[in-house]
Amino acid sequence: MATTLKPVDAVIVGFGWTGAIMAQQLADAGLEVLALERGPWRDTSTDFATGFAQDELRYMWRHHLFQNVSDDTLTVRNNTSQTALPMRHLGSFLLGTGVGSGGVHWNGQIWRFLPSDFLTKSHNEQRYGKQAVTDYDLTVQDWGVTYEELEPFYNQFDVLCGTSGKAGNLNGTIQPGGNPFEGARSAEYPTPPMPQTYGPTLFGKAATELGRHPFPHPTGNLSQPYVNNFGAQLGACTYCGFCEKFGCGNYSKASPQTTLLPYVMAKPNFTLRTETEVLKVELSPDRKHATGVTYVNSAGEEFFQPASIVILSSYILQNVRLLLLSGIGTPYDPQTGQGVVGKNYAYQTMSSVNVFFDDKLINPFIGAGALATVVDDFNGDNFDHSGLGFIGGAYIAGMITGGRPIEMIYTPQGTPAWGMAWKHAAAKNYLRSFSLSVHGSCMSHRGNYLDLDPTYRDIHGRPMLRMTFDFTDNEHKMSDYLTDRAAEIAKAMNPREIKLNRRVGSWSVVPYQTTHNTGGAIMGDSPASSVVNKYLQSWDVSNVFSMGAGAFPQNAGYNPTGTVAALAYYSAQAIVQQYLKNPGPLVQA
Amino acid sequence: MDKPVPGRRHFLISTAVAAGAGVAGSLGAKVHDGELGAPPRTYKGGVPWTEGLADQPPGISGTDFKFFTPAERVFIEAAVSRLIPNDEVGPGAVEANVPFFLDRQLAGPFGRGDHYYLGGPWPKGAPEQGYQSRFSPAQMYRAAIAAIDKYAHANFNGADFAKLSDDDRDKLLKGMESGSIQLEDGVDAKTFFAMLLQNTKEGYFSDPIYGGNKDMAAWKMIGFPGAHYDYREWVTRHGEPVPFPPVGFKGRPGWNGES
Ligand SMILES: Cc1cc2nc3c(=O)[nH]c(=O)nc-3n(C[C@H](O)[C@H](O)[C@H](O)COP(=O)(O)OP(=O)(O)OC[C@H]3O[C@@H](n4cnc5c(N)ncnc54)[C@H](O)[C@@H]3O)c2cc1C
Ligand code: SF4
Numbered sequence: 001m002a003t004t005l006k007p008v009d010a011v012i013v014g015f016g017w018t019g020a021i022m023a024q025q026l027a028d029a030g031l032e033v034l035a036l037e038r039g040p041w042r043d044t045s046t047d048f049a050t051g052f053a054q055d056e057l058r059y060m061w062r063h064h065l066f067q068n069v070s071d072d073t074l075t076v077r078n079n080t081s082q083t084a085l086p087m088r089h090l091g092s093f094l095l096g097t098g099v100g101s102g103g104v105h106w107n108g109q110i111w112r113f114l115p116s117d118f119l120t121k122s123h124n125e126q127r128y129g130k131q132a133v134t135d136y137d138l139t140v141q142d143w144g145v146t147y148e149e150l151e152p153f154y155n156q157f158d159v160l161c162g163t164s165g166k167a168g169n170l171n172g173t174i175q176p177g178g179n180p181f182e183g184a185r186s187a188e189y190p191t192p193p194m195p196q197t198y199g200p201t202l203f204g205k206a207a208t209e210l211g212r213h214p215f216p217h218p219t220g221n222l223s224q225p226y227v228n229n230f231g232a233q234l235g236a237c238t239y240c241g242f243c244e245k246f247g248c249g250n251y252s253k254a255s256p257q258t259t260l261l262p263y264v265m266a267k268p269n270f271t272l273r274t275e276t277e278v279l280k281v282e283l284s285p286d287r288k289h290a291t292g293v294t295y296v297n298s299a300g301e302e303f304f305q306p307a308s309i310v311i312l313s314s315y316i317l318q319n320v321r322l323l324l325l326s327g328i329g330t331p332y333d334p335q336t337g338q339g340v341v342g343k344n345y346a347y348q349t350m351s352s353v354n355v356f357f358d359d360k361l362i363n364p365f366i367g368a369g370a371l372a373t374v375v376d377d378f379n380g381d382n383f384d385h386s387g388l389g390f391i392g393g394a395y396i397a398g399m400i401t402g403g404r405p406i407e408m409i410y411t412p413q414g415t416p417a418w419g420m421a422w423k424h425a426a427a428k429n430y431l432r433s434f435s436l437s438v439h440g441s442c443m444s445h446r447g448n449y450l451d452l453d454p455t456y457r458d459i460h461g462r463p464m465l466r467m468t469f470d471f472t473d474n475e476h477k478m479s480d481y482l483t484d485r486a487a488e489i490a491k492a493m494n495p496r497e498i499k500l501n502r503r504v505g506s507w508s509v510v511p512y513q514t515t516h517n518t519g520g521a522i523m524g525d526s527p528a529s530s531v532v533n534k535y536l537q538s539w540d541v542s543n544v545f546s547m548g549a550g551a552f553p554q555n556a557g558y559n560p561t562g563t564v565a566a567l568a569y570y571s572a573q574a575i576v577q578q579y580l581k582n583p584g585p586l587v588q589a
Numbered sequence: 590m591d592k593p594v595p596g597r598r599h600f601l602i603s604t605a606v607a608a609g610a611g612v613a614g615s616l617g618a619k620v621h622d623g624e625l626g627a628p629p630r631t632y633k634g635g636v637p638w639t640e641g642l643a644d645q646p647p648g649i650s651g652t653d654f655k656f657f658t659p660a661e662r663v664f665i666e667a668a669v670s671r672l673i674p675n676d677e678v679g680p681g682a683v684e685a686n687v688p689f690f691l692d693r694q695l696a697g698p699f700g701r702g703d704h705y706y707l708g709g710p711w712p713k714g715a716p717e718q719g720y721q722s723r724f725s726p727a728q729m730y731r732a733a734i735a736a737i738d739k740y741a742h743a744n745f746n747g748a749d750f751a752k753l754s755d756d757d758r759d760k761l762l763k764g765m766e767s768g769s770i771q772l773e774d775g776v777d778a779k780t781f782f783a784m785l786l787q788n789t790k791e792g793y794f795s796d797p798i799y800g801g802n803k804d805m806a807a808w809k810m811i812g813f814p815g816a817h818y819d820y821r822e823w824v825t826r827h828g829e830p831v832p833f834p835p836v837g838f839k840g841r842p843g844w845n846g847e848s
Contacts, residue, residue: 041630041637052646052838054816057795061787063704073706078717085714085721088706198827238819249818265636275629297629361828365813366820405794405813417766418672418786419759423810427678430811455710508717 002294002302008034008271011293011307013278013322014314016101017561018547018568020256020264022311024230025572027270029580034305035270036295038277038314039067039098043257048104048247053240056404060245065105067095072458074317078470078506079447080334086456086464092508093515094245095315099274100256102315102515102561107244107369107401108220108253110163111558112154112566114380115147115183120443120554123381124391132391136474137446139337139344140391141553144525145534145570147183153569154562155187161254162226162234165189165218179215179374181382194223194237199362199434200373203398206492212375217397219370220254230263241402243369253369276303279460281310281326281544290328290544296460308583309543309575312521313568316550320450320520321465329531329540332449334468340531342451344444344519345467346555349394349475351483351503353436354410355495362434364403372399372437378485379557380441390477394440394557396486403430410435413499436486440479440503441557442518445472450520470506479503516560521550523567526589533587535574536567542585545571646838647697648798654689655696656727664734665691667751671758672789679810680803682789690792690801691730700727722780726788733781736772737761797837804842808835815841 009031012019019035027033042065058064067090075084096102116123120140124133133140157163167188168178177193193216196204204214221237228234237252251258264270275298282291282304292306312319323329323341332343376382379393402408410433411425453466471479483502490498524530527539536551538544547568549560556563574586657665665688675681682688694700702725714721724732741750745757753761764770765782772778792801794808796816802808808815815835823831834841 041632043636043638045638046642047644049643049645050818052816054818055646055796055838057791057799058646061791062699068704069706070702070704071706076718078715082715082718083712085712085718086706086708088720088722089704091719195824197824201827236821238821239824240818240820242818262636265632266634268634270633272632273629274632299629361830363823363831365817366823366831403813405808405811406790409811418762418789420674420676423673423676424678427810430813456708506717509719510717 002304004304004306007292007306007308008032009307010034010309010311011036011305012311012313013293014038014101014312014318015099015256015272016096016313016315017103017256017565019311019313020100020103020260021565021568022313022547022572023270024260024264025569025576027264027267029576031269033270034307035272036276036278036293036305037099037272037274039101039274041274042099042104042247043261044247044249044251048249050249053246053249054242056242056406059105060404060407063090063094065096065098065245065247066090067097072464074465074467075453075456076467076469076509078468080468084453084466084468087509091510092513093517094512095317095515099261099272103255104247104257105245106255106561107559109370109559110158110161110165110218110220111562112183113147113556113558113563114181114382116381117556118143118145118147120391127381128385128391132385136472138472138474139444139446141344141444141522141524141529143534143553144523144530145567150563150566150570151183151186153566153573155185156569157562157565158187159190160228160259161220162190162222162228163218163220163254164191164194164223166193166216168215177215179376180213181376181379189218191223191226194219194221194368194371196373197239197363197366197371197400198360199364199400200371200398202360202493203436203489204373207373207375207489210488210492212377212489214373214375217370217372217374217399219368221368221370222252222254228259230260232259232262234258237368239366239368239371241365241367242404243367244401277460278314278322279325279462281312281322281328281541283326283328283541287327288541290541309545311545311547313547316517316520316548317450317465319546319548319550321452323521323531323546324452325462328538328544331451334447334449337446340522340527340529342449342520344522344553345448345450345469346442346444346518346552347469347507348514348516348555349440349442349471349479349503350513351438351440351479351486352501353438353483353486353490354433354499354501355436355490355493356410356412356429356433356497356499358432358496361431362400363431364400364408364434367400367402369401371401372397375489378482388477388481390474390481392441392443392474392478392557394438394478394482396482396489397437397439398434398489399437400434405430410499412497436490438479438482438486439557439559440475440482442555443472443474444519444554471503476503516549516555518549518552518555518560521546522553523551524553533585535586536571537574537579537586539585539589543583545575547571646796646798649693649800652689654692656692656700657688657695661731661734662688662692663751664738664749667758668762668785669789671755671762672786673793680806682793684803685793685801685807686803687789687792687801690795690799691788693800694788694792695727695730701725702727720780722775722777724775726784729776729781729784732774733772733776736774736776737765740770740772798839805835805837
């Protein structure tokens, strides 16, 4: 039997970026806040010491910082005619766990979505006609929130992180050196862009020659020391090349640890409990109100934690699963198109182009999580899609995140994967090659969704989450078009040769792609078409709020966390300024 | 809705305190891997920093083999020496001590499948669904080595895999890679090949602390300087060779004056 604990004002499920942001916001508003985190405590000085943070085997391949899937994973399939089977080993995406979670082992690529990205349905319909958004059974929607509404909150995240970059559009005026396609920003980045190494510099030159508009990637790998508004001190990135999938020992990557935790942990009205896994959100008999959550600790003891507000910040896949397991909202049915929970699961559409030089030493080991020069000319609706047969786009980045030798040795077209020929190609090309990445959008589709698996269960006996996903023709066409644009830039660098890694075939759970899963708990302007309103508040149970990229109705051609954080701030402000005064739905259905 | 709570009396503490669950977190104990299994803890009033508590890499000790039988070891050497052969350009997998690395990996948490979900049922699945074996990596190696020798006996005049010529070993390995060869006893040839190749490259290029990449020779071959963490000086020195010899977690020979 579960032991009932003393009630709190707000319980936060999961303690990554969104959990930490909500903890700070709600605790500052004076609420008694408790965060429950499945994984352990982690911090910079003890867990990511610079002496051994550069351990590719331990962190990348033995998954030291990631979720251990041995007792809980999800099942995957490409379409409903298949039987979903467990993801038995992490591959396509790397789920986080522990304090800071994905915010610890992310790259620090910080983006805002384009103003038109928030209007994917109406904007594209208006410009290209109705069929543009319904072709291929796409189920794209508008977000119910606009770029202009989110802008101050994007800014708040930049100020928190000390984001390094150059504005391209300051209050509507285009600025040299930045991204001319971005939405209007109300402020310059807190710190200047990172100086670029050789590869990204060559990319920028070639892109300029082709008439594109390159700019330095906005980043949470800091270009210079920075003290944020909570007094947290970040150092300058040392380009160690062990960033993505690793913790930063230099305090130079923005993470919950380096920006928020020293402040939030010291607050008397905040408590963090680790090694505790929330099993379910408990509801009142009329199912309109959450009474709290049930969790289990690592000793197997169950507790009921009463709370007035429940914040789900357990990453999109766990959030959707908790909604389904708790009976909040109607599950989506791909046959009828009815129901919303699990609807519009989407991902990211990636491809790349490798360039190989004879005469240029690229030194790829001098890298950083977000070290890149980027071209945004073919992202979102920054270009005319007429006659192209797809919507969406991608940014193209001349990017060097590092030269980790198990993962990142590029060999030319036709090189075998092993044997003497492979070894010679590795020795010859390692220092003289790098990769352009094409980071593409992924539209939502009628057949792509999340629900509960009928067969497989976790160690607590709960059904696993089932993922049904494949790339559609829209994504393949977009990706091919964009990969060709990247190849043009690659060729303009005059390398010895290039190699195209197109996005072909069905989605596979095996190779790493991105941990940019989206949808399933989507936001919108009506309960018939969305799980949460624009404030991330559940339409069905008004004291439950669901954070994270699960709210994205479809995915844009950018990394998600800037938008995830902006939405969390936007939601927190609505809770503090509106909900606390008058608990109940913030938007009338 | 409760009224906003005024700050409760609290103590600024630098270590974990037990609350709620009534379980005292054992202070100073190492919490590993982000897995449920460490004691539940409650943190309040500050960052729970403990002096000297750094999560160091596990590393290995000793030189003895713990997992492979002598016969399996002969097989592994014969296989990895084809995956990464030796010549003057750089070490082969055997010269880089990959068989020892593999042995220690298989004898430890990786071999046990600590990060694999191995529960049933186990239907075959589509290639896109990834690893679908009920074997942990250690069980997979053991079963696969036996199955490959069986296949070699049946198809190459009764010889063990290790006794085959270079060409025949390559032929067999290629057949496994492409999936054109079927093995017995529940071993999927393609799955095992992918695992063996991946683990071989891991042993070849990972920090020497794990037993492979002997003398950092694989890093030297490609020009990777190892566990450096500060390249600021070199960021804008475009195209210049970086002259650092490689360094591992335990430093490099010569740091103590010996060499
Ligand atoms: C290798 C890698 C690189 C990335 N790079 C970038 C990048 O450069 N730019 C970018 O924008 N994004 C990047 N991302 C994505 C980014 O990490 C995520 O968008 C972000 O961390 C999501 O924050 P979150 O708060 O929604 O979830 P998380 O940070 O994942 O936090 C969720 C937390 O909830 C906990 N939890 C889950 N279930 C339960 C439960 N039932 N009970 C209790 N606790 C639970 C988890 O343990 C975890 O700590 C990257 C991700 C990875 C893995
Ligand atoms: S690349 Fe920079 S920000 Fe990333 S881990 Fe290394 S030093 Fe830290």
